[in-house]
Amino acid sequence: MPAVELSPGLRPIEAVARDLDLAPELWEPYGRDKAKVKLEVLAQRPAGGKLILVSAITPTPAGEGKTTTSIGLAQGLRKIGKRSILALRQPSMGPVFGRKGGATGGGASRLEPSDAINLGLTGDFHAIAAAHNLLAATIDNRLHFRQTTLDPRQVLWKRTLDTNDRALRSIVLGLGGKLQGVPRESGFDITAASEIMAILCLAESRADLRARLERILIGFTPEGEPVTAAETRVVGAMTAILNEAILPNLVQSREGTPALVHGGPFANIAHGCNSVLATRMALALGEYAVTEAGFAFDLGAEKFFNLKCRQAKLNPAAVVLVATIRALKMHGGQALDDLDRPDVEAVERGLDNLEAHLDAAAHFGKPVVVSINRFPSDTQKEFDAVIRRVESRGVPIAVADVFGQGGAGAIELAEKVVEAATFETALRTLYPVDADPVAKIETIARAIYGADGVTITPAAAAKLAKARQLGDAHLPICMAKTQDSLSDNPKLRGRPKGFTITVRDIEFARGAGFLVALTGDLLRMPGLPARPAAERIDVDEHGRITGLT
Known part of the structure; x- marks a missing residue:
């Protein structure tokens, strides 16, 4: 070569x-x-x-x-x-x-x-996707062999892919008979939205990485008790995939x-x-x-x-x-x-x-x-x-x-x-972590976005109640919001006034160490535009890539 x-x-x-x-x-x-x-x-x-x-x-x-x-x-x-x-x-x-x-x-x-x-x-992205999908495959395997306390209707862990693909946002798994697994609804997130991506980026060592992977909340039992990745017994293998x-x-x-x-x-x-x-x-x-x-x-x-x-x-x-x-x-x-x-x-x-x-x-x-x-x-x-x-x-x-x-x-x-940079100042954060999650969301919306307030949907309110019940209310908030506006409406440029932020759902990211507040219609798996950038990318006979700008 x-x-x-x-x-x-x-x-x-x-x-x-x-x-x-x-x-x-x-x-x-x-x-x-x-x-x-x-x-x-x-x-x-x-x-x-x-x-x-x-x-x-x-x-x-x-x-x-x-x-x-x-x-x-x-x-x-x-x-x-x-x-x-x-x-x-x-x-x-x-x-x-x-x-x-x-x-x-x-x-x-x-x-x-x-x-x-x-x-x-x-x-690195491929390794993150592989570790993520190993956990997903193991969850379905344990459901198939009845080796888990998980309720198939309350599995939170999806699969991931580093390609925009709107067709995979919502899928049904396990169709085709008994040998194909337990039928259930699921979907795909893009790899950049995987909790394992966040975990890798926040981990301080290999030991911390492993401990965070163990804390991933993968779903709930029929009685509503939390089930973590540690139950699957493949966290060691996931850590090995992420070793480099x-x-x-x-x-x-x-x-x-x-x-x-x-x-x-x-x-x-x-x-x-x-x-x-x-x-x-x-x-x-x-x-x-x-x-x-x-x-x-x-x-x-x-x-x-x-x-x-x-x-x-x-x-x-x-x-x-x-x-x-x-x-x-x-x-x-x-x-x-x-x-x-x-x-x-x-x-x-x-x-x-x-x-x-x-x-x-x-x-x-x-x-x-x-x-x-x-x-x-x-x-x-x-x-x-x-x-x-x-x-x-x-x-x-x-x-x-x-x-x-x-x-x-x-x-x-x-x-x-x-x-x-010569003027040294102490680190200042926006809110105390021990504040109630709604108060933390309100603070971000008002102080950073300029919103008049926050609307919490019933679905999001139920998840926040669950977070309090599980002892996760102390976790800081990761707001999932459109990048195109200070508001949650991507059409509002400039400095919008007189708006509220709607939180439609809450996701648990225990391993990463935060709660994700989903606002507006933001999706964790993007779609391709009508003319994707991939259409202009090519390789010449000498192996030179063109169109990747």
């Missing part, structure tokens, strides 16, 4: 490992351009770096470029002499083949090997900045952050660790603070809030096809959305820097409108051209982030 060629300008992965002072026994190469980093690093290196969280305004079809900005910022920090490292999520193949396409940044601020990262990297997947993946940016890419929960249906282990590793290996949380501040960043930082006792030094002139104009009512036309008034109207996220960020008491991700069609008058509004709040702002110039286009942003 011919040797894999490195992209122009990229270093072999051993050079990236040397840059981090990683001894050869602490990492395992996966080809010439990626590697697994062993957990022993955490025992040998103290976590002394500063954590920088990158978030964004509410996403629009115009794009915000949060990942591109994260990569550009880390490259910019290196340009000003800071030892920076990225800690990012791995893309799910569902969106890659669906609506979004690739998710490794863009232009001069992109992760490499981009195609491999978008198409499975070292196989728990190790963070080392890659690099186009400018050679080291990047740990690990885990990939969505922020609209899960907690939206890369793994705790990769984040801790980045803090041990770098002076500045740049990470991001999925979608906008109301989704990913809220969960980053209230779920990830609370559990792992992480304390970010600063927050970067990303916006684009084009997205602000869409929030201000300008049509997608008209975004190249300058419109200062639309920008000013759209700034209400940016201010909503600044107000949300203020609850956590961290310094915030606003980054405007530059596009060629942007005008100085439009930049000036944003700068005036942001600076009137006493918030620093920088215009960054990370797509076109890479790290050189983020030097001003990097300098302002370093300045902001």
Whole structure:
């Protein structure tokens, strides 16, 4: 087999490992351009770096470029002499083949090997799906042989697949006679929404991973008593499947900045952050660790603070809030096809959305820097409108051209982030965990979304009563909400007013350590659009992949 060629300008992965002072026994190469980093690093290196969280305004079809900005910022920090490292999520193949396409940044601020990262990297997602589906198969096997106390009508554990497929949301299992198992209703979640994905991303060690897997609530007995994964006796096998997947993946940016890419929960249906282990590793290996949380501040960043930082006792030094002139104009009512036309008034109207996220960020008491991700069609008058509004709040702002110039286009942003990160503040979360679940949901809805209140459906109320009965009411809340609006109505852009959030169901994620509140009509298995991105992806006769952007 011919040797894999490195992209122009990229270093072999051993050079990236040397840059981090990683001894050869602490990492395992996966080809010439990626590697697994062993957990022993955490025992040998103290976590002394500063954590920088990158978030964004509410996403629009115009794009915000949060990942591109994260990569550009880390490259910019290196340009000003800071030892920076990225800690990012791995893309799910569902969106890659669906609506979004690739998710490794863009232009001069992109992760490499981009195609491999978008198409499975070292196989972590496949391992998560295999462990998830082993548990599902074992549940049905034990039902078939009558080796469980589970009520077939109260099994909670579905199957998973890393492909958008609406036809698998609701299915019937076990049809075809006695040999085919026990007939029952079930369905599929996308792998990014699997509780095992959340568990892998929140686990602090292999022992913690195993303990969390054992706590997974798989269903109830006919009498309503909880049944956990520990009963199936396959948690050891599940842990074995995940034995390599728990190790963070080392890659690099186009400018050679080291990047740990690990885990990939969505922020609209899960907690939206890369793994705790990769984040801790980045803090041990770098002076500045740049990470991001999925979608906008109301989704990913809220969960980053209230779920990830609370559990792992992480304390970010600063927050970067990303916006684009084009997205602000869409929030201000300008049509997608008209975004190249300058419109200062639309920008000013759209700034209400940016201010909503600044107000949300203020609850956590961290310094915030606003980054405007530059596009060629942007005008100085439009930049000036944003700068005036942001600076009137006493918030620093920088215009960054990370797509076109890479790290050189983020030097001003990097300098302002370093300045902001000098002010150390204690970690502040939004609510006490011992509050009632409804109070926690209300707090998120009012403080972060700007809602007038919350409506709890009877089905959700029954699940919350069950949570209280089982002693799970203390768990924090993971809100599953549309990413397209601050409300639970995806059509409401800008800063909606006079709305309530409807919680239609509650799911138990005991292993991950939270309760999931499902709002609106959000689904845990996405569907493909009419023209999926998969239609433009191909491979030439030399093995080069095209269309994966």
